[in-house]
Every structure is written in structure tokens, then in C-alpha cells.
Amino acid sequence: xxxxxxxxxxxxxxxxxxxxxGIAIVRLSGPDAFAIAGRMIKLRKGxxxxxxxxxxxxxxxxxxxxxGRLIDECIxxxxxxxxxxxxxxxxxxxxxxxxxxxxxxxxxAFKLGARPAGPGEFTKRAFINGRITLDEAxxxxxxxxxxxxxALFQAGRRLKGELGxxxxxxxxxxxxxxxxxxxxxxxxxxxxxxxxxxxGMLEGLKNDITAVLERAPLGLALSQGVEVCLxxxxxxxxxxxxxxxxxxxxxxxxxVPGTTRDVLRETTEWxxxxxxxxxxxxxxETGEVVEALGVERAQTxxxxxxxxxxxxxxxxxxxxxxxxWLDKWQGRNCLAVVTKTDLNKSQVDIEQLEQICGDSWVYVxxxxxxxxxxxKKKVQSMFAGVGDPEALAPGSARxxxxxxxxxxxxxxxxxxxxxxxxxxxxxxxxEAAAGALMELTGKQVSGETLDRIFSRFxxxx
Ligand SMILES: Nc1nc2c(ncn2[C@@H]2O[C@H](COP(=O)(O)OP(=O)(O)OP(=O)(O)O)[C@@H](O)[C@H]2O)c(=O)[nH]1
Ligand SMILES: [Mg+2]
Numbered sequence: 512x513x514x515x516x517x518x519x520x521x522x523x524x525x526x527x528x529x530x531x532x533g534i535a536i537v538r539l540s541g542p543d544a545f546a547i548a549g550r551m552i553k554l555r556k557g558x559x560x561x562x563x564x565x566x567x568x569x570x571x572x573x574x575x576x577x578x579g580r581l582i583d584e585c586i587x588x589x590x591x592x593x594x595x596x597x598x599x600x601x602x603x604x605x606x607x608x609x610x611x612x613x614x615x616x617x618x619x620a621f622k623l624g625a626r627p628a629g630p631g632e633f634t635k636r637a638f639i640n641g642r643i644t645l646d647e648a649x650x651x652x653x654x655x656x657x658x659x660x661x662a663l664f665q666a667g668r669r670l671k672g673e674l675g676x677x678x679x680x681x682x683x684x685x686x687x688x689x690x691x692x693x694x695x696x697x698x699x700x701x702x703x704x705x706x707x708x709x710x711g712m713l714e715g716l717k718n719d720i721t722a723v724l725e726r727a728p729l730g731l732a733l734s735q736g737v738e739v740c741l742x743x744x745x746x747x748x749x750x751x752x753x754x755x756x757x758x759x760x761x762x763x764x765x766x767v768p769g770t771t772r773d774v775l776r777e778t779t780e781w782x783x784x785x786x787x788x789x790x791x792x793x794x795x796e797t798g799e800v801v802e803a804l805g806v807e808r809a810q811t812x813x814x815x816x817x818x819x820x821x822x823x824x825x826x827x828x829x830x831x832x833x834x835x836w837l838d839k840w841q842g843r844n845c846l847a848v849v850t851k852t853d854l855n856k857s858q859v860d861i862e863q864l865e866q867i868c869g870d871s872w873v874y875v876x877x878x879x880x881x882x883x884x885x886x887k888k889k890v891q892s893m894f895a896g897v898g899d900p901e902a903l904a905p906g907s908a909r910x911x912x913x914x915x916x917x918x919x920x921x922x923x924x925x926x927x928x929x930x931x932x933x934x935x936x937x938x939x940x941x942e943a944a945a946g947a948l949m950e951l952t953g954k955q956v957s958g959e960t961l962d963r964i965f966s967r968f969x970x971x972x
Contacts (some may be wrong), residue, residue, distance in 0.1 A: 513759065521547060522632055523625035525613045526971035532608030537616045538971060539604075539625055540597040540633055547623040548602040550576065551616070560602075565591035570710070573606060573616050582619070583612050592629055597633050597836050598640030631968025635961065637947050638953060644675040645953025645964070646910060652968055653734045653906050657940060661783030662733040665904055673903050674910070677953045679717055681917070682948040685941050688712055692934045692941070706928060709937075713925050721917045723903070727911045730904025732817075732894035736778070736785035739890060741848075742813045743822035745769050745793025748850040751877030752822060753777075755791035756887065762790050769793060772805040781887035784894055789816060794836065818890055819845040825874075828858035837867045844893050847872035848886060855881045909964070913951035920944035 521541025527534065539548060549560040552571040563569060567589060573582040586605040595601040628760050629635075631652070638648045646669055653666035668674070691705050741749040745768035753762045753775065762775055775790040789812050792805030815817050819840050823833060837847060847868050849859045853876040864872050873889060875882035905911050923956065924940040949955040 521625045522636075523547075523617060523620040523630035524628035524633075524971040525617055526603070526633075527608065527613070529610055530608075531610070534605050535608045535616075536611035537604040537606065537613060537620065538628075538633065539602045539620055540595070540599045540628075540636060541625070542600060543624055544600040544602045545633055547620055547625050548587060548589075548604065550623050551619045552585060552604065560587065560589070563587075563589045565589060565594055571873065573604065573619065575615075575619065576743075582615050583607055585616070593640070596642065597636040598642045599636060628970055630637070630970050631965035631972055632970075634968060634972055635965045638961075644672065644953055645956060645961075646675045646678070646906075647672055647908050648953070649910070649964060651894070651972065655969070655972060658736060658778060658785040659733070659780045659783050661662050662785055664901070665730060665733050666906060668903055668907055674905060677719075678914075678927060678948050678951050681719065682945050682952075684716060685945040685948070686897070689938055689941055689945075692938050693956070710917065710925070710928055713739075713921055713928070717921050717925065720914055723905065724911065724914050724918065726902055726904035727914075728894050730906045731908065732784060732910065733904070734906040736787055737818060737890075737894060738787045738789060738816040738924070739818040739820060740789040740791060740813045740816035741820045741822055742791050742794060742809055744824075744830075745795050747793065747822045747824035748877045749793070749822045750775075751968070752820075752848065752850055752875065752883075753788060755875075755880050755883050756788055757875045768795075769797070769799070769802050774805075774808050782891040784891045786890070794832070813840070817841055817844060820848045820886075820890075820894065821845060823847055823849045823859050823864075824851050825849050825859050826854050826856040829860060829863055834867065841868060845871065846886075846889060848875055849873070850875050850877050852876050853881060909960070910951055913947045916947035917944045917951075920947065 519542065521539060521543040523537065523539045526536040526538045545561045549653055552560055552573055554560055554569050554571040556569060560571070568586055571585055571587050573585050574580065575582055583606040588603040588605070589599040590596070592599045604616055606612050634648050634651050635645045638645055650666050650669035652857050654663065654670060657666050658662040688709055691709055694705065746766070750762035750764045750771050754760050754764065757777055757779055761777055763770055769792070771790055771792050773792075777788050779786050779788055791809035791812050792802060792807055794809060797803050798808065821833070821837055821840065823829060837845070837877060843866065847864055849864070852874045873882055873886050875886055905914060920940045920943040924937050924944070927937045927940060946955060
């Protein structure tokens with residue numbers, strides 16, 4: 512697919528959210544951005560919009576061409592190619608923040624030849640025009656969607672290009688290695704000395720990429736959030752705990768087993784970790800149609816979540832059903848949560864519990880909130896990664912995949928080197944490693960990958 516397809520036209524979209532607000536911004540980008548805006552807007556100072564200096568603002572009136580009617584007052588900001596977000600001519604029209612006014616200004620731009628921008632198309636153009644790398648484009652989306660300060664901080668580092676710069680450095684090292692190998696192929700008498708140098712460099716690269724990949728769970732958790740699902744038998748105290756974890760009375764709590772039916776979902780934040788918390792119907796065999804559907808949904812929710820909190824009632828202890836479910840979810844991020852501990856019944860046999868799930872259990876009370884903060888910290892620590900919690904981490908599954916493929920190829924190259932394979936075989940693995948790294952920054956990327964990435968953006972970004 513031609514990634515430059517459609518780049519020669521001028522696109523327009525409302526860049527601000529729909530609804531009433533202080534200001535709405537209509538953004539145009541492309542070769543005719545100035546000409547189109549110039550025909551829509553009469554500057555108060557009387558000069559032509561096309562004559563405005565790049566990176567300057569002016570007050571003007573947006574006029575309907577046919578009738579000459581005033582649509583709104585506006586402030587117009589012009590940025591000329593290549594010094595703009597997209598690298599093209601860009602005009603931003605700041606009008607008053609109402610749905611009708613912004614839509615009207617946009618429709619004038621369309622009448623004069625602009626085309627509606629697709630999702631993320633401004634950022635896609637910024638990438639295609641070489642203003643930003645692909646990892647930086649992904650970071651733009653991570654910034655917009657970040658739901659905790661820690662997530663914002665990580666995305667900000669990637670937006671500044673820290674990940675891309677590191678990856679490009681590795682790619683450069685691989686290119687150097689390939690040159691060394693080429694030298695060894697051309698001058699076989701130097702081969703032994705070259706090989707030990709190459710070995711050292713490959714080991715260094717392997718360690719560096721491994722260290723960043725170890726932080727992938729943290730990076731992904733921060734950029735995408737983590738689904739944490741409360742499950743357990745009916746009436747054990749899941750919904751009370753759900754409310755305690757959210758610090759608000761969200762779910763209905765009663766002493767009737769089978770109170771919760773549908774899956775409840777709320778977003779929250781635990782020590783910087785963006786969390787989607789799920790409350791579910793109590794797991795049990797039931798002939799009641801609605802409850803049975805709820806139980807089915809509960810199991811699906813648990814299976815699809817990143818963390819399972821299996822709730823046990825300390826006034827009842829562990830039964831065969833609990834053992835079955837706990838066994839089933841071992842090997843996942845599963846924590847047993849013993850609740851109602853405020854009632855001091857101690858019916859849950861901790862020795863038995865530790866046999867099933869080691870030290871992956873906590874004591875809490877949904878009623879008094881005892882242990883609730885520890886539970887949050889324990890879940891947060893599952894994603895904290897190793898080393899410095901603020902160290903740079905990859906932010907998308909795509910980036911992780913590129914790094915994993917590069918690492919596989921580097922490990923293969925080390926293996927080939929140790930087994931005395933010829934240099935061209937080693938070179939092939941290194942070329943594949945460099946290719947995977949170039950995919951991460953977007954130096955080598957397919958149109959399909961671009962479409963997939965940018966379709967997740969909103970229109971106007
Ligand atoms: N003392 C005490 N009572 C609790 C605690 N947690 C829940 N309860 C009580 O236990 C009963 C059931 O609580 P829920 O939170 O509705 O239990 P559930 O697991 O969501 O129940 P279902 O939705 O029916 O599966 C209610 O009467 C709660 O008040 C707790 O930590 N301490
Ligand atoms: Mg409930």
C-alpha cells in the first residue's frame with residue numbers, strides 16, 4: 512500500500528471535543544489550507560490571511576461566502592510548511608465553543624474544497640512528512656488517553672523521542688556490526704579478532720534490549736490500563752469490596768446471595784496504575800435464567816481480565832468450589848482476597864490457602880476498609896517491573912513485538928557466532944534485527960500497520 516496516498520489534498524476537522532465550551536478549534540492542513548481559510552475569514556486588520564507570517568495569530572470574522580453573513584469572530588493561527596505539526600501548511604481557527612458554530616465553520620471549509628480528516632490523519636501526516644517517528648505518534652495517543660499521572664509521565668518521555676532515540680542507537684550499532692562482518696568476509700585473516708569484538712557488542716545489545724523488555728508489563732499497564740476482576744461465590748463480599756476499592760457506594764450490597772447480576776465496570780487509579788475494576792455475579796450453579804447469564808459473564812470477565820481477585824469469606828472458609836476455581840486460575844495474576852475479617856471468625860484455613868496459591872493472598876474487610884490499600888499496592892506491584900519505576904518503558908504491544916523480534920534475531924546471531932556459522936548467516940539475522948527496530952520507529956512500516964495505529968485516534972488529532 513502507498514502510505515503517501517491522498518497527501519496532496521487539504522484536510523479539515525474540529526480538533527476540540529464536541530459540546531459547549533470556551534473555544535472550539537477547526538484545523539486545516541494541506542497545500543490549500545491558507546487559500547481556503549483566506550476565503551472564509553476576513554482579518555480585522557484588513558490584510559489578506561495568506562500574507563500572515565508563519566506562527567502568527569490574528570483576529571478575524573468568519574463569513575458565509577454566499578450570503579456574506581457573519582458566522583463568528585475568530586482568532587486564526589497560521590503555521591507554514593514545514594514548521595507545523597503536520598509538516599504542511601496548517602491553519603487553526605479558534606471560534607467560540609459551541610457545536611453549531613464549529614460545525615458551521617467546518618462546513619464552510621468543506622464547501623471551499625477541504626476534505627474531512629480521517630481519525631488521526633493530522634498525526635499520520637506528521638509521521639509521513641518526517642516530523643515525528645512512529646513511536647512518537649503512538650505516544651501522542653497515549654498522552655491523549657492517559658488516565659494517571661504515571662501514565663502521562665511515561666507517554667511524555669516517549670513523545671520526546673526517548674524510546675525512538677534508544678532504538679535508533681541500537682539500530683546504528685547493528686549497522687556497525689554488519690560493517691565489521693563485511694570486513695571479516697572481505698579480509699578473512701582478521702576474522703578471529705573481529706568475531707570476539709562482535710560477540711561483545713551483541714551481548715551488550717542483548718542486555719540492553721532485555722532490560723527494556725522487562726519493563727514492558729509496566730509500560731503496557733500504564734498506557735492501556737489493567738482490568739482487575741472480583742470473582743467468588745455468592746454473598747462472600749465482592750460488591751462490598753468493589754465499593755471499598757472505589758471509595759464510593761457504587762454496587763448494590765445485600766445479604767441475599769445472587770444480588771449482583773451483570774458485570775459492573777468502573778475506572779480508577781491505584782498508586783499510578785490505571786485500573787478498570789470489575790464486580791461480577793457470585794459463581795454458583797443456578798436454574799434462574801438471569802443469574803445464570805450473570806455467572807457466565809462473570810467467568811468470561813475473569814478469564815479476559817489482567818488480574819483476578821478471588822474473594823473468600825472469612826466467616827465461611829474455603830470449600831471445594833473455591834479450590835476448583837483457585838486451581839483453575841493459578842498461573843494467572845490471581846490473588847486470593849480473604850474478606851469480612853472484621854468479624855474475627857478466621858474460618859479460612861491459611862495453611863490450606865498457602866498450599867494452593869503460595870503467598871498470593873491478602874486479608875481485608877469491605878466493611879472497615881482494613882487491608883484495602885495493601886491490596887491496591889499488591890496489584891500495583893505486579894506491574895511495577897524491575898529496577899527504577901520511572902525508567903523508560905515501551906507503550907504498545909506493537910513496540911514490544913518489534914523489540915522481542917529484534918532480541919530473538921540478536922540471540923540467534925550470538926548462537927550462530929558460537930557455533931561457527933559463516934558470517935553471511937550471522938549478517939542475515941542482524942539485518943532482520945535491524946529491520947524489527949526500524950519498524951518500531953517507523954523507518955520501515957507497512958500501510959496496514961499505519962492504518963491500524965491511526966484508526967485508534969480521534970478525528971482532529
Ligand atoms: N461485617 C462485614 N460484612 C460484610 C463484609 N463484606 C460484605 N459483608 C456483608 O455480606 C453480605 C454480602 O455482601 P456483598 O458485598 O453483597 O456480597 P457479594 O459477594 O457481592 O454477593 P453477590 O453479589 O450476591 O454474589 C452483605 O450483607 C454485606 O453487608 C465485610 O467485610 N464485613
Ligand atoms: Mg455482589
